[in-house]
Amino acid sequence: MSAPVDSAAVACLRRDEYVSQVATYRHEFRTWLRELDWADEWRTAAFDNVEDELVFHSTILARLYEAGWNRYGWPEDAGGFGGTEVHRAAYFEELAAAMLPVPEQHWTLEVIGPATYRYAPHLAAEYLPNYLRGAEWWGQCFSEPESGSDLAGLRCRAADDGDGGFVLNGQKIWTSQGPTATRFMVLARTGTPESRHRGLSTFLVDADTPGVTVRPIALASGRRELAEVFFDDVRIPRERAIGDVGGGWAVVMYLMQYERGMYGYAVLTTALTELGRLRAEMVVHGASPANRERFAQIYVAVVAAQARAAKTVRALAANQMVGPESSIDKLLFAKAEKDINDLVLDVRRGWMLTGVGADGDKELDTARAKWWYTRAATIMGGSAEVQRSIIADHLLGLPKEKR
Structure with a gap:
C-alpha cells in the first residue's frame, strides 16, 4: 500500500483549519478517501481469523495516522491534532459513506482512550500515540x-x-x-x-x-x-x-459514556455500511417482499438511533457528563447490530448456511463470524435487561420491581 503523500502533506498544513471547521475536515477527508489508490484493497479485505485482520487493520491505521486523518478529535499531547468528538464522529461517517470498514482497533480505543487521557494523562501521552497509529492495542x-x-x-x-x-x-x-x-x-x-x-x-x-x-x-x-x-x-x-x-x-462511569456514546455511534455508521452492501445484494439476487419491508424498517431504526446517538456525541464534545440516557443508545445500537445480521442471514440463507455462490471462503467466514458475534450484542457491555432497568429507574421513575 502507498498513501497519497501530497494529500497528507496538505492535511498536516491545514491542521488549524480542520480543527476549527469540521465541515472542511469532513470534505477533504472524503476527497482523500475517494482518491485513495488502495481503497479497494481495504474495502474488500476478508479474513478467516482475528489475528490477520488486526495486523491488516494496524497497517491501515498507520497510513491514516501518517496522513493525519484519524488524529483529529484527539488531544495533541496524546498523539492527536486537537478537535472534539464531533471530528471522530465525522471520521466514522466518512468511512461508512466510502463503504470502508472501521479498523478493529478503534472499537477498544474509543472506549479506553478517553478515560485514560482524562484520569492518567501521563500514560495517555506515552502510549496513546502508538494506539492511534496501530502499533499497539489494549x-x-x-x-x-x-x-x-x-x-x-x-x-x-x-x-x-x-x-x-x-x-x-x-x-x-x-x-x-x-x-x-x-x-x-x-x-x-x-x-x-x-x-x-x-x-x-x-x-x-x-x-x-x-x-x-x-x-x-x-x-x-x-x-x-x-x-x-x-x-x-x-x-x-x-x-x-x-x-x-x-x-x-x-x-468506569466516565468510560461507560464513551462505550455507549462514541462506540455506539461508530457501530451505527458501520450498520449503514452493512445495509448498503445488503441492498446491493438484494438488487442483484432479489429478496422477498417481507425482507424488503424488514430492510426498510431496520434502515429507519438505524437512522433514528444515529440521530439519538448524535446528541450524546455533541454532549461529550461539550464536556458534559452523559448519565443514564446513554442506556438508550446502548439498547438501540445493540438491537440494530443484531437485526441487520439476522436479515443478512435470511436474505442470503443459501450462501450463509451452505456456501452456495460464495466467491471466497474468507468472505463467507467473515459474514458468518459477524452473525455469531452479534448474538452477544444485547448482552455484552451491559445486557438489554440491565439497560431497561436503568431507564425505568433513573429516567422514567417507574416503581421498583418486586423481588
Whole structure:
C-alpha cells in the first residue's frame, strides 16, 4: 500500500483549519478517501481469523495516522491534532459513506482512550500515540467469571505492596482483542469486599508483565476474539494507576459514556455500511417482499438511533457528563447490530448456511463470524435487561420491581 503523500502533506498544513471547521475536515477527508489508490484493497479485505485482520487493520491505521486523518478529535499531547468528538464522529461517517470498514482497533480505543487521557494523562501521552497509529492495542479487563455486569462485586484484588506499588491477583474474562493486546486496563479491588464500588481502582498492566497469563477463548465462529486473563502476583508500579486509588468507579462511569456514546455511534455508521452492501445484494439476487419491508424498517431504526446517538456525541464534545440516557443508545445500537445480521442471514440463507455462490471462503467466514458475534450484542457491555432497568429507574421513575 502507498498513501497519497501530497494529500497528507496538505492535511498536516491545514491542521488549524480542520480543527476549527469540521465541515472542511469532513470534505477533504472524503476527497482523500475517494482518491485513495488502495481503497479497494481495504474495502474488500476478508479474513478467516482475528489475528490477520488486526495486523491488516494496524497497517491501515498507520497510513491514516501518517496522513493525519484519524488524529483529529484527539488531544495533541496524546498523539492527536486537537478537535472534539464531533471530528471522530465525522471520521466514522466518512468511512461508512466510502463503504470502508472501521479498523478493529478503534472499537477498544474509543472506549479506553478517553478515560485514560482524562484520569492518567501521563500514560495517555506515552502510549496513546502508538494506539492511534496501530502499533499497539489494549484489552478492557472488567468482567469476571462470577460477577459479569456486577462490577461492584469484583474479586480481582490489587494489594498494597508496602513499597508504593501493588500486587495484582485474580481472573478476568471476555476481554475483547485480549489474545493480541499489548496492555490491559484492569479494574481491581483495593478496598474491602464490603466497600463494593467505593473500593475499586483501575490500572494499566502490560500483557508481558511476569504473572500475566492470557488464554484465548474460541467463539462459536472459531475465531479467537476474546480472552480470559489471569493475574498471579503481578507487580504494578503506582504510576500505572488510572485515576485515584479507590476511585476506579469514577473511571468506569466516565468510560461507560464513551462505550455507549462514541462506540455506539461508530457501530451505527458501520450498520449503514452493512445495509448498503445488503441492498446491493438484494438488487442483484432479489429478496422477498417481507425482507424488503424488514430492510426498510431496520434502515429507519438505524437512522433514528444515529440521530439519538448524535446528541450524546455533541454532549461529550461539550464536556458534559452523559448519565443514564446513554442506556438508550446502548439498547438501540445493540438491537440494530443484531437485526441487520439476522436479515443478512435470511436474505442470503443459501450462501450463509451452505456456501452456495460464495466467491471466497474468507468472505463467507467473515459474514458468518459477524452473525455469531452479534448474538452477544444485547448482552455484552451491559445486557438489554440491565439497560431497561436503568431507564425505568433513573429516567422514567417507574416503581421498583418486586423481588
